[in-house]
Amino acid sequence: MREATFELWRGDKNGGRFESYTTMVSGGMVVLDAVKQIQAEHANDLAVRWNCKAGKCGSCSAEINGRPRLMCMTRMSALPAGETIMVQPMKAFPLIRDLVTDVSWNYRVKKTIKPFTPRPPDNEDGSWNMAQEDADRVMEFRKCVECFLCQDVCHVLREHQLYDEFAGPRLMVYVAALEMHPLDTANRLDELRKAHGIGYCNITKCCTTVCPEDITITDNAIIPLKERVVDRAYDPLGRLIRALTGDA
Amino acid sequence: MPEFQTHQYDVVVIGAGGAGLRAAIAASAAGATVGVICKSLLGKAHTVMAEGGIAAALANVDDRDTSRVHFADTMRGGQYLNNWRMAELHAEEAPDRVRELEGWGAVFDRTPDGRILQRNFGGHAYPRLAHVGDRTGLELIRTLQDHGIHQGIDFHMECTVTTLLKREGRVIGAFVYDRERGRFQVFEAKAVIMATGGIGRAFRVTSNSWEYTGDGHSLAYHAGAQLIDMEFVQFHPTGMVWPPSVSGLLVTEGVRGEGGVLRNSEGRRFMFDDIPDLYKDQTAATEEEGWRYTQGDRDARRPPELLTRDHVARCILREVREGRGSPHGGVFLDIAWIKERLPHAAEHIKKKLPSMYHQFKQLADIDITKEPMEVGPTTHYAMGGIRVDAETQMATVPGLFAAGECAAGLHGANRLGGNSLSDLLVFGERAGRHAAAFATEHPTASVDAGDLEAAGEAALAPFGRAGQGESPYDIERDLQDTMQDLVGIVRTESEMTAAQERLTDLRRRTREVGVTGNREYNPGWHTALDLDNLLTVAEAVAKAALARRESRGAHFRSDYPDKDPAAGRYNQILERAADGTMTLSRAPIPEMRPDLKQVIEEMG
Numbered sequence: 001m002r003e004a005t006f007e008l009w010r011g012d013k014n015g016g017r018f019e020s021y022t023t024m025v026s027g028g029m030v031v032l033d034a035v036k037q038i039q040a041e042h043a044n045d046l047a048v049r050w051n052c053k054a055g056k057c058g059s060c061s062a063e064i065n066g067r068p069r070l071m072c073m074t075r076m077s078a079l080p081a082g083e084t085i086m087v088q089p090m091k092a093f094p095l096i097r098d099l100v101t102d103v104s105w106n107y108r109v110k111k112t113i114k115p116f117t118p119r120p121p122d123n124e125d126g127s128w129n130m131a132q133e134d135a136d137r138v139m140e141f142r143k144c145v146e147c148f149l150c151q152d153v154c155h156v157l158r159e160h161q162l163y164d165e166f167a168g169p170r171l172m173v174y175v176a177a178l179e180m181h182p183l184d185t186a187n188r189l190d191e192l193r194k195a196h197g198i199g200y201c202n203i204t205k206c207c208t209t210v211c212p213e214d215i216t217i218t219d220n221a222i223i224p225l226k227e228r229v230v231d232r233a234y235d236p237l238g239r240l241i242r243a244l245t246g247d248a
Numbered sequence: 249m250p251e252f253q254t255h256q257y258d259v260v261v262i263g264a265g266g267a268g269l270r271a272a273i274a275a276s277a278a279g280a281t282v283g284v285i286c287k288s289l290l291g292k293a294h295t296v297m298a299e300g301g302i303a304a305a306l307a308n309v310d311d312r313d314t315s316r317v318h319f320a321d322t323m324r325g326g327q328y329l330n331n332w333r334m335a336e337l338h339a340e341e342a343p344d345r346v347r348e349l350e351g352w353g354a355v356f357d358r359t360p361d362g363r364i365l366q367r368n369f370g371g372h373a374y375p376r377l378a379h380v381g382d383r384t385g386l387e388l389i390r391t392l393q394d395h396g397i398h399q400g401i402d403f404h405m406e407c408t409v410t411t412l413l414k415r416e417g418r419v420i421g422a423f424v425y426d427r428e429r430g431r432f433q434v435f436e437a438k439a440v441i442m443a444t445g446g447i448g449r450a451f452r453v454t455s456n457s458w459e460y461t462g463d464g465h466s467l468a469y470h471a472g473a474q475l476i477d478m479e480f481v482q483f484h485p486t487g488m489v490w491p492p493s494v495s496g497l498l499v500t501e502g503v504r505g506e507g508g509v510l511r512n513s514e515g516r517r518f519m520f521d522d523i524p525d526l527y528k529d530q531t532a533a534t535e536e537e538g539w540r541y542t543q544g545d546r547d548a549r550r551p552p553e554l555l556t557r558d559h560v561a562r563c564i565l566r567e568v569r570e571g572r573g574s575p576h577g578g579v580f581l582d583i584a585w586i587k588e589r590l591p592h593a594a595e596h597i598k599k600k601l602p603s604m605y606h607q608f609k610q611l612a613d614i615d616i617t618k619e620p621m622e623v624g625p626t627t628h629y630a631m632g633g634i635r636v637d638a639e640t641q642m643a644t645v646p647g648l649f650a651a652g653e654c655a656a657g658l659h660g661a662n663r664l665g666g667n668s669l670s671d672l673l674v675f676g677e678r679a680g681r682h683a684a685a686f687a688t689e690h691p692t693a694s695v696d697a698g699d700l701e702a703a704g705e706a707a708l709a710p711f712g713r714a715g716q717g718e719s720p721y722d723i724e725r726d727l728q729d730t731m732q733d734l735v736g737i738v739r740t741e742s743e744m745t746a747a748q749e750r751l752t753d754l755r756r757r758t759r760e761v762g763v764t765g766n767r768e769y770n771p772g773w774h775t776a777l778d779l780d781n782l783l784t785v786a787e788a789v790a791k792a793a794l795a796r797r798e799s800r801g802a803h804f805r806s807d808y809p810d811k812d813p814a815a816g817r818y819n820q821i822l823e824r825a826a827d828g829t830m831t832l833s834r835a836p837i838p839e840m841r842p843d844l845k846q847v848i849e850e851m852g
Contacts, residue, residue, distance in 0.1 A: 012768065026491070026492075026493075027491070028490065028491020028492060028493055028494070028611075028612075029491070029493045030493060030494075030611070033493040039721070039771060039772075040719070040721035040722075040725075044719060044720070044721065044763060044764055044765070044771075044772030045763070045764055045765025045766075045770045045771065045772045045773070046771065047768075047769040047770065047771060048771065049288075049289075050458065051288055051292045051293075051294075051296075051457045051458060051459065052292075052294070052296060052297050052457045053457070053458075053494075053497075054297060054494075054497050054498075054607065055606070055607070055610070056296045056297050056383075056385075056386060056603070057288075057291075057292040057293075057296045057297070057457065058292070059288065059289065059292050073610055073611070075610070075611070096428055096768075096769050097768050097769040098769070100769050102428075103289065104405075107289075107290065107397075107405075110394075110397065111397050111398070115353075115394065115395070115398045116352060116353035116394065116395070118351055118353070121351070125347065126344075126347050126348075126351065127347050127350065127363070127364070128350060129361070129362035129363065130355075130358055130362050131358060131362055132357065132358040132360075132365075135355050135356070135357065135358055138355055139355065139380070139381070142355060142380075142386075142387060142390065143383065143386075145296070145386070146291055146292075178353075181353065181355070182355075183350075183353075184353075
């Protein structure tokens with residue numbers, strides 16, 4: 001056990017500051033353990049959002065020493081010993097209080113994306129046949145725990161605040177999971193280009209580097225979607241064929 | 249009287265895990281207006297942590313499987329204390345509920361011919377668990393969430409119910425605070441569905457998320473509903489034991505289903521040492537046979553590691569207590585050994601158990617493809633809960649329904665792995681459908697202004713003791729220690745009596761709890777308000793466990809180590825008496841229908 005010093009952001013939408021706390025930690029602990037310990041020992045009303053403490057629910061997103069991470073999956077031993085640990089709320093979302101932000105925007109945007117639309121069932125019992133390799137294509141995207149760290153780090157949202165123009169990496173992954181779903185029949189490419197602003201992504205791959213589920217967001221989700229959008233919107237032959245066949 | 253923001257719905261669902269979401273979708277499909285109240289953000293509920301799979305007799309992997317076999321397995325696992333009608337409905341309807349998920353976008357692992365793949369699990373005769381690697385719960389909740397948001401359902405996220413509202417003996421709504429601002433809201437409803445999950449936070453070592461504070465159990469109890477089977481708390485045999493900060497975190501039974509074995513410090517597979525008579529015929533005689541079973545050999549019998557959870561947990565505890573445990577007080581769970589049998593074993597393990605690989609690598613610096621894990625029992629599931637009607641899921645109070653873990657009956661004395669996700673779907677759907685029907689037959693009743701005022705005052709009381717009252721975190725910790733140490737896996741009368749005394753004292757201390765700060769997103773206040781729920785379920789577990797003088801399923805008494813046939817003929821009921829005390833009574837188990845009896849006899 002050793003003593004560790006934390007600087008935790010305390011405040012609300014009207015302003016705030018870092019406050020310093022010390023607590024005893026051991027190498028097996030994660031940052032969320034230490035934050036909860038500080039809450040129980042020194043700051044009962046410290047606002048922090050967490051649920052499973054197992055990296056599965058994606059609730060405890062924060063910026064630890066400036067890097068977007070899940071507090072429950074960041075081990076104390078992975079941080080430089082003896083140095084003060086800074087924990088602050090995600091910057092890309094409005095602050096509610098202390099370490100808790102208002103992430104409701106993500107839920108509102110998700111609702112604007114066309115839902116899953118399966119082809120008719122293959123079998124009489126209402127089931128479908130699907131090869132494992134086809135299922136595997138979307139498994140990576142379906143691992144997403146909706147921690148919104150990719151949204152937090154995306155400069156289109158974080159720096160430029162284009163919340164009305166760009167749906168952000170999380171929702172690009174969501175669209176990719178639908179578009180590449182072996183059973184899905186809907187087409188989301190026009191919305192991707194217009195309402196969801198896929199063109200704003202300029203492939204800096206920041207989202208991929210912070211993903212706690214190691215989803216290769218840019219390469220596997222966004223770039224293939226960009227290619228599909230380009231094919232649909234700008235390939236003259238394809239447009240002609242669609243016009244003739246009545247496929248809007 | 250203060251003004252409260254008021255919402256009106258036909259059906260209000262409390263909880264947004266698998267059961268709550270499935271209920272909301274069903275109620276909405278039946279034409280009801282639906283509001284869902286959840287303590288967390290949508291999609292974060294404890295269901296996300298379910299790993300192994302959904303039990304349903306699809307017979308995709310082994311065509312000998314039927315709903316009759318599933319029924320018999322569930323009853324045997326529950327030591328025949330189950331509500332047999334629920335077990336029957338569950339087994340019959342689970343396959344449809346799984347197929348329906350696929351129609352809503354769920355992607356399961358596949359068989360070579362493209363059907364939903366199923367895996368072996370403890371207590372199930374055939375490979376029965378539809379799954380996605382070891383993150384089935386996430387797939388389930390995300391599927392229901394992404395489907396549910398397009399069904400016209402309102403979601404009220406980060407809101408907590410402090411009390412149910414009643415009028416003339418019927419539940420008519422809920423009193424709620426929102427976490428963000430701490431403002432009170434009133435939900436008026438023609439029917440209310442409880443889907444709040446379990447009670448694991450009443451124990452120190454648990455696999456459960458923070459939300460599992462027994463809210464639904466406690467709210468229903470205080471509204472006059474009966475609780476049943478509260479003595480049966482499942483301790484999952486394999487939780488992480490090191491590092492201490494993650495102790496209790498679940499290690500899926502899927503590890504054993506894929507060939508993982510349990511060994512003590514002497515390297516012995518101790519599970520072969522004690523096989524209960526009820527399962528002798530179904531258990532492998534040799535290590536070789538056990539291995540063949542995990543690899544899909546239909547003629548092999550299951551390895552003893554896949555016996556029911558209650559039994560495996562007690563065997564692990566025995567090894568630890570007799571000095572044959574691992575360095576950090578557990579035993580060894582080894583999946584790495586399969587490299588002796590399989591080429592590319594490391595890739596196979598990472599593919600089949602990705603979350604486990606990730607979890608141990610990241611939290612314990614252990615590579616499970618190379619070295620064994622250390623595991624020990626962890627509080628996992630409440631078989632007990634709100635007593636419901638098998639067909640409709642209505643509680644013993646009109647207008648109140650319950651589904652999922654907070655409801656009881658399906659699992660009896662012990663739940664089989666995989667039967668909880670199917671439980672959520674089958675009875676979530678039933679609760680939603682029947683609550684919607686109930687709503688068409690009953691008008692909205694106006695809530696009593698005095699009730700609202702009293703609920704508001706009670707919720708704010710801890711602020712009145714700011715700076716002088718006791719910290720809610722201290723009381724919570726003492727409660728968890730009490731239950732863990734005195735009402736845990738192995739129980740005895742003297743310890744449980746001591747626990748009851750401590751709980752009485754904790755009840756007194758809770759009345760003195762104080763919170764600092766203001767009402768905006770104040771976890772200290774939230775914890776203070778959770779205490780009453782935790783205390784209620786702790787008292788219920790202790791009282792029921794003390795009264796059941798036998799060992800059966802998950803309930804093990806060192807002072808009554810044997811099963812008592814007479815005690816196998818009743819369930820224990822807890823109810824709030826007019827004077828506010830908790831009373832216990834026995835309800836005889838109804839005679840099983842002859843055709844179902846025959847199924848059980850045929851299945852041996």
